Amino acid sequence: MDKQTSRPEGAFVLLLMQATFWAVAGLSAFPFALAGQPFLVGLGLASILLGAVAVLLAVGLLKRRARSRRWAIRLEITCLAGSLLLLVLPIGANHGPVSLMTNVGLPLAVILLLRGKMMRSAFAAPVALSGF
Amino acid sequence: MFDISPDHAIGLYAGLLALPVALIVMWLRPARNSMPGTVQAASVLMTVSGAIHLGLVSTHLGERLTAVLFILNGIAYIGLAQMFTWRWWRPAAAALVLATIFGYLGFIALGFDTPDQVALATKLLELITLGLILVPVRGYARPRDRAYSWALVASGLPLLTLVSGAAIWGIGLATPDAQHVHAGAVLQATNAVATPEQVAAAAQLYAETKAATLPYQDWHQAWAAGYRPGSTSMPSTHWMNAAYVKAGYVMDPNRPEGLVYANSKHGPVLLGAMFQMQHINQFGPDPGGPLTAWHQHENICFTPLGFEFTFMTPYATCPLGSIDLSVSPMLHVWFYKTSGGPFAVDIDSSVVAAVDRS
Numbered sequence: 001m002d003k004q005t006s007r008p009e010g011a012f013v014l015l016l017m018q019a020t021f022w023a024v025a026g027l028s029a030f031p032f033a034l035a036g037q038p039f040l041v042g043l044g045l046a047s048i049l050l051g052a053v054a055v056l057l058a059v060g061l062l063k064r065r066a067r068s069r070r071w072a073i074r075l076e077i078t079c080l081a082g083s084l085l086l087l088v089l090p091i092g093a094n095h096g097p098v099s100l101m102t103n104v105g106l107p108l109a110v111i112l113l114l115r116g117k118m119m120r121s122a123f124a125a126p127v128a129l130s131g132f
Numbered sequence: 133m134f135d136i137s138p139d140h141a142i143g144l145y146a147g148l149l150a151l152p153v154a155l156i157v158m159w160l161r162p163a164r165n166s167m168p169g170t171v172q173a174a175s176v177l178m179t180v181s182g183a184i185h186l187g188l189v190s191t192h193l194g195e196r197l198t199a200v201l202f203i204l205n206g207i208a209y210i211g212l213a214q215m216f217t218w219r220w221w222r223p224a225a226a227a228l229v230l231a232t233i234f235g236y237l238g239f240i241a242l243g244f245d246t247p248d249q250v251a252l253a254t255k256l257l258e259l260i261t262l263g264l265i266l267v268p269v270r271g272y273a274r275p276r277d278r279a280y281s282w283a284l285v286a287s288g289l290p291l292l293t294l295v296s297g298a299a300i301w302g303i304g305l306a307t308p309d310a311q312h313v314h315a316g317a318v319l320q321a322t323n324a325v326a327t328p329e330q331v332a333a334a335a336q337l338y339a340e341t342k343a344a345t346l347p348y349q350d351w352h353q354a355w356a357a358g359y360r361p362g363s364t365s366m367p368s369t370h371w372m373n374a375a376y377v378k379a380g381y382v383m384d385p386n387r388p389e390g391l392v393y394a395n396s397k398h399g400p401v402l403l404g405a406m407f408q409m410q411h412i413n414q415f416g417p418d419p420g421g422p423l424t425a426w427h428q429h430e431n432i433c434f435t436p437l438g439f440e441f442t443f444m445t446p447y448a449t450c451p452l453g454s455i456d457l458s459v460s461p462m463l464h465v466w467f468y469k470t471s472g473g474p475f476a477v478d479i480d481s482s483v484v485a486a487v488d489r490s
Binding site: 004005006007009010012013014016017019020021022023024025026028029032035036037038039040042043044046047050086090091092093094096097098099101102103 | 134249252253256270271272285286290294297298365435441444446448449450455456459
């Protein structure tokens with residue numbers, strides 16, 4: 001068997017987890033919307049949509065699509081920048097281990113897994129995904 | 133749920149110490165070259181999870197069953213993590229992780245423990261480990277196994293994450309500790325029973341506040357004094373006075389930072405007043421002891437769109453467009469009879485509904 005790098009598969013798992021976290025956040029907004037906060041319907045739907053986009057990017061990584069790699073890195077850089085800003089601002093944002101893992105560690109890990117020359121070349125030619 | 137339980141902190145330190153050790157051990161093993169990076173990463177994370185469980189033994193010696201389970205779980209994790217070249221490693225490791233996650237959910241459901249940050253971080257680690265164990269890697273997995281593994285990863289992992297999160301959240305909200313009176317609100321620490329002096333001081337504060345805010349029963353007077361409403365889509369609304377907030381008055385009955393109005397059919401009806409401190413974690417004076425304990429809202433997902441909010445999920449995420457923040461300590465004074473007393477964190481929704489209907 002032709003053994004290849006498993007970094008895209010690792011990034012796939014992390015993106016899938018991140019997508020699930022966004023979906024959970026989106027779903028959690030709906031009870032509050034029912035309680036009389038109408039804007040939360042839109043924010044909940046937007047969160048679920050973002051989760052769906054992350055899943056699409058994750059599948060694109062498995063298919064070694066260069067565009068998915070690029071957009072996944074951009075998405076994670078945006079998330080990381082936002083999370084770091086929240087950490088620095090004195091607004092009482094949560095700095096617990098789960099928050100650090102989810103909002104800092106996870107995006108950072110995806111960026112590290114997908115960056116570099118080796119990954120650029122691995123994503124140069126898309127391949128059909130067998131057994132999916 | 134968002135705190136670190138003192139007897140769990142040692143588990144976190146054990147896990148952090150184990151990480152570099154696990155990485156060095158993995159690096160020293162030549163067999164790792166025959167395995168995909170996802171398996172190696174899963175093995176390292178299993179060692180970390182095992183170290184967390186073993187680290188918790190020392191603070192749970194009084195709970196024999198829990199301590200034994202931690203020992204068995206820790207040894208199983210670390211032992212299995214080293215056997216990653218074994219033919220049946222994937223199913224065995226996945227079964228161990230699943231058993232640990234479901235075991236923990238059962239444990240907290242039965243009330244043996246309450247979820248905290250160490251437990252949640254460990255479950256998060258285990259969910260990621262499970263994904264790394266199951267995900268097939270091109271060139272390593274047999275085609276026959278791939279479809280089966282993909283089904284587990286793509287549907288089972290998100291479902292398990294969703295179920296675990298919902299269960300932990302539900303249990304956490306249903307069983308708050310003494311300092312967390314309701315979701316997102318942390319109470320100021322006070323003595324347990326009010327002394328006669330504290331009862332008198334609380335009564336005086338109530339009388340002074342009620343008398344000073346009497347003109348604001350007419351919301352036009354409140355508006356003229358600089359109070360402005362937040363979102364009016366809820367049954368009640370906080371009206372805040374930005375100048376008073378900025379000035380930093382401390383529990384001044386003549387200048388409460390906020391007023392609470394019910395949004396009745398006939399216009400705003402004054403329900404109570406609210407004192408607020410300027411800075412997070414800075415609780416105000418507490419003349420009435422347990423009767424006038426301040427509270428601070430933490431881990432609120434706030435969105436400027438309509439000034440609406442939700443609670444942060446156990447995975448520390450907020451809906452898109454909202455940010456996680458804490459609100460500086462506050463003390464309400466309610467002018468309608470409510471079950472928690474005149475200084476309760478919340479006014480009963482039935483009271484607000486009755487006022488709204490009036």
